Amino acid sequence: MSAADSVRKFVGPLLTLLLLVGVGLGIWYSSDGKQEADKAAAVVTIKGLIGSEKLPFLQDPRVLAYLEKQGIKLEAMKAGSREIALRPDLKQFDYAYPAGVPAATKLQKEQNIRQTYPTFFTxxxxxxxxxxxxxxxxxxxxxxxxxxxxxxxxxxxxxxxxxxxxxxxxxxxxxxxxxxxxxxxxxxxxxxxxxxxxxxxxxxxxxxxxxxxxxxxxxxxxxxxxxxxxxxxxxxxxxxxxxxxxxxxxxxxxxxxxxxxxxxxxxxxxxxxxxxxxxxxxxxxxxxxxTKHILTPLNEKGRRLGELFANDATLQRLAVEYGYRVNNPNLFREVNQARGIEAPxxxxxxxxxxxxxxxxxxxxxxxxxxxx
Amino acid sequence: MRHWLKTLFILPALAVLLTACGDEAPKELPPERTLTILAGSELKDVEPLLPKLEAETGIRLKFEYSGTLDGVERLQAGEAFDAAWFSHAKYLMLDPTTRAKVKASEKIMLSPVVLGVKESRFKALGWDKKAELTWKDIAQAAASGQFNFAMTNPTSSNTGFSALMGVAAAFAGKADALTEQDVAQLDLTGLFKGQKLTAGSSGWLAERYLAEADRLDGMINYESVLLGLNVGTSGAGNSNVAPLKDKLHLVYPRDGIVTADYPLLLLNDAKRAAYDKVVAWLKSAETQQALMRDTRRRPVNPSVASAQGLFPDALLSELPFPNRIEVVNKLLFSYLNDQRRPAHAFFVLDISGSMEGERLQGLRAALTSLAGGDTSLTGRFARFQNRERISLIPFSSGVEQDLLLAADMGKSGPENDKTLNQIRTYAGQLGVRGGTALYDAVAEAYRQAALAMKNDPQRYYTIVAMTDGESNTGMTLAEFKRFYASLPPDVRQVRVFTVLFGDSDPAEMKTLAELTGGHMFDSRKTSLSRMFKSIRGYQ
The missing domain is CATH 3.40.190.10 (Periplasmic binding protein-like II)
Structure with a gap:
């Protein structure tokens, strides 16, 4: 198990690197034609641990399709928000996405993370x-x-x-x-x-x-x-x-x-x-x-995801459709008014x-x- | 005797056969498309839906049935299943070992455990004029002898378990979850004076209610079972029985009830994808409609509006459930030791020559287990309990008069130890002799019971009859039937639970059980210890 894991640890990034090189070459060689195929090859998998309450949102086909357009295949595994910070296998993941500020702060301290991404709250x-x-x-x-x-x-x-x-x-x-x-x-x-x-x-x-x-x-x-x-x-x-x-x-x-x-x-x-x-x-x-949902990146891939969830207008709107609040209060009001839901x-x-x-x-x- | 339950079991088997007999033999599915499930036996009525589940999700469920507490022990012992599905998971979740194995939990359907009271009795007691009944009202009627009911043994079956948790919470008069001190102060003896029938399974209880409705005033069971009896169906098999003439009025006591919520528990994380698919299918509007229609359980999917008129429109006030397993166990022991009607258990035991060797060893082990030798949790629940009287009637060519034993349990640990020791020693010294005079011995048990009942009518009397061969001397079955018919009515109500063992005659043992309203247990492939343990739920 652990041998296989460590192989995967090396092979994973290596494959990604090869893919990136391949994609680069592809773009270099053909400015026309095969872009569709290239796009598919460039999709990168980003894997993380999340609080279970966000699972329906992160599994929504619209969210997944939109991320795929950005070249991201999202993988999310449920974990208790309290336990995420203490997981020994944290290094295998690209991001952690617990519920609540306390868990995110703990994670940030333990893992020495400079920047985290507040995405939405409720x-x-x-x-x-x-x-x-x-x-x-x-x-x-x-x-x-x-x-x-x-x-x-x-x-x-x-x-x-x-x-x-x-x-x-x-x-x-x-x-x-x-x-x-x-x-x-x-x-x-x-x-x-x-x-x-x-x-x-x-x-x-x-x-x-x-x-x-x-x-x-x-x-x-x-x-x-x-x-x-x-x-x-x-x-x-x-x-x-x-x-x-x-x-x-x-x-x-x-x-x-x-x-x-x-x-x-x-x-x-x-x-x-x-x-x-x-x-x-x-x-x-x-x-x-x-309860604030703070995306805590564990590497560069995680940072990319954090940027998207925190700032991308489409993802922010989808989050609001799932009942969350975002920094823009107008968006929350607008979406809910349109579907006849009243909230302060x-x-x-x-x-x-x-x-x-x-x-x-x-x-x-x-x-x-x-x-x- | 069990014709309608049998139909219920055969139907799903037929359904599976029909789908399997298409053009080829049933294919073994790859492991990611099967889920092994340790399930409560009350979920047998979901089986008819499984072929559809497999057709629409590609996933096959393989059920293995077990009681809840038994199931907890099997999981503790490390038996591997992909999932578990019982009428509730509270006990399992309160136990730290099993709780750690649960990876996900999704409730599938609901059925409150409530009291069904015969409509005529309901009116006779004036309960139709009361706005709302409480458990105290019911206990008062039971204590004064005006009301009797059937309820399963809380350590063997979930309806008894839920009812006990509910009644205890209601009686403690507490607004919050029970503590151990509360349990110590409980007095439920009044209510349980009215418990005229106990059982190890809710299905058997319902079946006996149908057969003996004229002498029982009501029954505690799942709402789904009670509603089914009223209209004459027995669950998902929709096997028909005659609807009850004197319908059961469903009582949802004001002080509260406990609801079974049927959570499907994921145990094997590697099967999460299959589990998620199955849960989504089970909770889909269409399946929830089917479950509601066929099994009369309430849907959890809120978009499936409850069918008009199917469920009584009562406020189901859910009682708080203890949050510590020690409290639950203490309550279960309290039921057995202090609250229930004390039992008088007769054991008619074959020590004929053919029992020599392994069979005798099995019998010794079974008695020793009940006398404190089995220290597992279910073993401790099945053990002889406080206030109980045990009569051992060994027989071979006749009743072995010199080996008769009547032993009384005490009211505390040390007092009990004396009796348990005595029985263990007795078991260790049992040897074999002569032929097989089964009916003479059972008749002797009835004579002793008749005598005992005169002095002590409040006890709960049962007879266990175990033999490893055909009765070949003394009374014949026909003679025994005449003897039985000559007994006074109250003595005739003592049931015989027969144990099929070795080469005993299934037809005769079944007849003996059916004649007396008992049940036959087949111990030809299962150890006697295990069978005796199951039978304890019926004593």
Whole structure:
């Protein structure tokens, strides 16, 4: 295995080199005719590790075809965003494309990478249901802002969760009188970025609206936030799980589900209106936190890809079609308006996640509690 | 007895045959086009779809069936499969060894585990006038003897498992996932007083319900199975049985339920391409429609709108599931040791001359396993449990009066150790003698059971009858039938689970099982230890 790998390591670049030389010669010798064939020969494979949430986008035939036109054959392998930075086989890849700033920063430091490419981002949001929202609205926790979107006061919601309040204990709640605790359902914080972003948000609130920066703050914050993960019981390990449950199992499974805004928008875009549950609504936490998708190149090929995803107008538009936000807010508004999806143009109260090391320490501490 | 289930099994086999008998023998596909799958037996009803799957994706699925907990052990032991498919993967994902093997997971369909109550009983109990029922209401009726139900053994079958997790969460009255302390304080004995029938498989439970609907008030099973019984189909085979006359009213308790979500798990990363194709096919609108129509499971593909009127329009409040395997195991042991009706298990054991040698060794090993010798997880679940009474009735030319043993398990580890030791020693000393008077011995078990039931009607009574040859002395089968018919009705309800072993007569053993509402287990190719372990799910 390792012998074969090392052969491949040498042969791969060698072949690429030969191909490039061949292509050069081809262009040199024939300024007419055979360009099509030459183009095909010049296609270069770029291989990387990505967070699983981006797989549908990176496998979209339009994305692949467009890249192919640029002479790129894209290969993407799923990997947990938390583990990418620590992969021993990282050198075999041309780029890493984890979810979230902490993972990208860690990677940049470990691999000594000068430039990374922020490509697109999405805020964390809560997928919920009209009857649930009505209850929260009546209690001043949720406020309607757009025709179909709401904001949720995270500080107030967190207080309720910490008190261990149950849904049926909420005054005037006849719409959703179940005996379960009020909790936001997340993925497993040990394996998934979205839950780590939720942890970032909770720890910020528990730290009196400051990003946790040192051990002392961390020790204070942990007893407040840990139960909000432990009390959930069994959790799915990837972010596709809870959202899938949300759309297929409905309100009974979980009244509040932590999702990426992009997941929700992408779902609306691809599902005909009459096939959707009309009670689905999206809540934007205030404050919220962004999951930024930062392409981290591991070599020259990766840099080329980074340039494209960060700056190319076609790829940026395709990303927006998948529900992501890009630096140009007009593009996001335009694309979504055209397909009848309403979302806020920009969110004002957005916090930064803590540094990778701090976040890791918090996750490890929760992990220990889980297996105790 | 199992005619409709059999049709269900034969149909897919036929379908495979038909596609295979085209112009040539079935071709072996290249490895990248096959997926070996360790699957729960309830997924047999998906088999009729497989030829279409293969035609449209080019991929062939090869199923090997197993119980969930059994499956976990097989994967732990390193058995290699490309994928696993059970009605849920929670247990598997809570176990660190098996969790590490899972490369991807996609839910394929849904079916909540709920309670079906006979419509007439539902009204008689006044439940039709209540806005919403809770597990407590159900337990109250069960504890006072007004309501009885069938439910599988939670350590052998997923419906029992899901129901136990749900009921425990509901009873703990907790808003969050259960902890070990919660389990220690649980008291579910009231509810389980009403458990009139247990089983090692949901299919067998449904089959017995059909046969014994007049003495059972309800059953806990998958929504899909209960809906199927009401209309007289039994799943994807669409094999028809008479629809239930007294329909089952489906109760979705207000305090919550647990839903089976059938995730298909990728175990072999090299087969990811094939796995992705299969998942895409299974989740396509067309397949989801077919699954919903034929197996009555709910679709996960949200664009497949639930068929009008197929599923009751109830809010399915999903109960939180424990996030630690220790809690789950503790709950399972608590069911066996403290919550369920204590069992009284009779073992009618052949020690005739033909048992000499390997066969006797097999029998000794099987008894020793149940007496604590099998320390695997499933072995510990199958072991004799707290409060249980065990009666051993060895026979050869007659009942071996001097070898009769009645042993009581205690209420704690040390108390139990004494009994388990006693049984292990007993097993080690078993020797062989004379002929085979099977029916005399089974009749003796019934006489003992009749006596025991007078003093202790709350126990769950069953008889296991194992023989390695034809009954050649004492009562004949015809005489035994007359004897059985003369027993009081409550004693007749004690089932005989027959074990086919060595040269025993399949026809007679089957008749004996069917006569008494039991089931025949074939141990001719499988060790007695393994068969006894399976039978424990029915005791």
């Amino acid at each position: 805020p964390m949001a809560l997928a919920s249901w009209k009857p649930v929202v009505a209850v929260l609205q009546a209690n001043g926790i949720v406020e309607q802002r757009g025709k179909s979107w709401y904001i949720v006061d995270m500080m107030k919601l967190m207080r309720w969760m910490e008190e261990g309040k149950r849904w049926r204990d909420i005054p005037g709640n006849s719409q959703y009188p179940v005996g379960k605790s009020i909790l936001v359902s997340t993925t497993d914080v040990r394996t998934s970025n979205s839950a780590a972003m939720y942890l970032s948000l909770l720890s910020y609130l528990a730290n009196e609206r400051n990003v946790v920066q040192d051990e002392a703050q961390l020790r204070q914050v942990l007893p407040l936030v840990t139960p909000l993960f432990l009390k959930q019981g069994y959790q799915e390990s990837s972010s596709a799980g809870p959202f899938e449950d949300y759309v297929s199992m409905g309100m009974g499974k979980a009244p509040l589900v932590l999702v990426y805004e992009s997941q929700f928008i992408e779902y609306l875009a691809r599902t005909p209106k009459d096939a959707r549950n009309p009670d689905m609504v999206l809540l934007y936490p205030e404050p919220t936190v962004y 143009d920009n969110l004002l109260d957005v916090i930064d996640p803590p540094a990778y090391e701090i976040l890791e320490k918090m996750i490890t501490a929760i992990e220990q509690q889980m297996s105790r």
